[in-house]
Amino acid sequence: MSERTGYHIGFGREDLGADPPSMALVCGDPARTEKVACSTPGLHLVKQLSDNRALSSYLVSLADGKRLVCATSGMGAPSMSIVINELFSAGIRQVIRIGTTGSIQDDVRAGSVIIASAALCRQGAGSDIAPPEYPAAASVFLTAGLVEAARELGVDWHLGITASVDTFYEGQERTATSANKHLLGHLRGITEEYRRLNILSYEMETGTLFKMAGVYGFAAASVLAVIAERSSSEEIRSDLKGQAEHDAIRCAIRCVETLDPEYLTPRYWR
Ligand code: URA
Numbered sequence: 557m558s559e560r561t562g563y564h565i566g567f568g569r570e571d572l573g574a575d576p577p578s579m580a581l582v583c584g585d586p587a588r589t590e591k592v593a594c595s596t597p598g599l600h601l602v603k604q605l606s607d608n609r610a611l612s613s614y615l616v617s618l619a620d621g622k623r624l625v626c627a628t629s630g631m632g633a634p635s636m637s638i639v640i641n642e643l644f645s646a647g648i649r650q651v652i653r654i655g656t657t658g659s660i661q662d663d664v665r666a667g668s669v670i671i672a673s674a675a676l677c678r679q680g681a682g683s684d685i686a687p688p689e690y691p692a693a694a695s696v697f698l699t700a701g702l703v704e705a706a707r708e709l710g711v712d713w714h715l716g717i718t719a720s721v722d723t724f725y726e727g728q729e730r731t732a733t734s735a736n737k738h739l740l741g742h743l744r745g746i747t748e749e750y751r752r753l754n755i756l757s758y759e760m761e762t763g764t765l766f767k768m769a770g771v772y773g774f775a776a777a778s779v780l781a782v783i784a785e786r787s788s789s790e791e792i793r794s795d796l797k798g799q800a801e802h803d804a805i806r807c808a809i810r811c812v813e814t815l816d817p818e819y820l821t822p823r824y825w826r
Contacts, residue, residue: 562642565613565627566606569646572615572625578649578820580625581808582639584632584761586612588654592805593626599809611639618813629653632722633681633764640768649774649825652698652808653765656801657718657757658728658784660747666785667796668712669804670756671702672778676719677763678727685767692720692766697819698777698811705810706779711803716756718780720763728758733790747786757782775825777811779804 560568569576583589593614594601602623605613613627627643629636640651657670664670675692677683682692699715706713721727725734729747747758762778769776781800783792818824 560645562646564609564638565611565642565646566608567613567646571605572646573623576647577615577623577625578647579812580627580643580648580651581654581812582627582629582636582643582651583654584629584636584656586610586628588801589614589626589628592654596805596809598813620813622812624812629761632760633679633720636761637681637685637764637768640765644772644774649822650695650698650820651765651769651774651776652702652811653762653776653778654804654808655759655761655778655780656783656797657759657780658786659757659782660751660786661756662787664714664756664782665712666782666793667800668714668782669706669800669807670714670716670718670780670782671699671706671807672718672762672780673699673715674717675763675766675778676717676750676753676755677767678719678721679764680722682720682764682767685764686771690767691770692763693770694766694777695769695775695825697824698775698815701811701815701819702777702779702807705807705814709803709806709810711807713807714756717754718757718759718762718778719750719755720759720761722760724760728786730790751787758786769825773826775819779807
């Protein structure tokens, strides 16, 4: 391992070739990263970069030769913050998260995708990076690219705010499916409160990613497959997950394919 190899991600800038890519697609689930890198039409696998602690990463290229990194962030903000920190050291300056989310609005159905314009960040890792009141804002350029891609592809999409929290059960007010039936007082009714604040969904990484983007100086966006309808149930809609995930991946790839190269220059991600 060279001195500049990311300790956790298991690769560094020198593994990315003479003209290293600045763009990364980041998935929480290593199976999704593999799916993006190895079986997405229009993407060609150049090489696997690493498979360290289940944080598998790949170097891939698009039909026009443009290369990018597909990396696994792991579950939740602490793991993701480590991966993003090391990707930044490897020269990555644009990150699109491809994740999953649970809708809290009646009109945002499982099977659709949410493109996050911003996040409410109720995350410990995010607070280590910047104060709670620091904005967790998406790159307007990558986000517009995702929306354009979704429109072009005919994907069922929504644009809005997601709530990023640290726990899947307690923090997302799950009790029926949780081993812990006791919710702290401040979490009881929080889903209804967020619904009234026009927050679209719950997930576990975007807020910290967006705060890191602001502090470090890189561009970040998030496209999220809706796999639960929390207005009516705590369950994951496994029947709709594959299709929603597929649409989120297609949006991310199309966004990268069609992104104006001007938006890869520093004035767009500072
Ligand atoms: N991811 C989450 O964090 N919550 C959900 O309900 C679904 C996916």
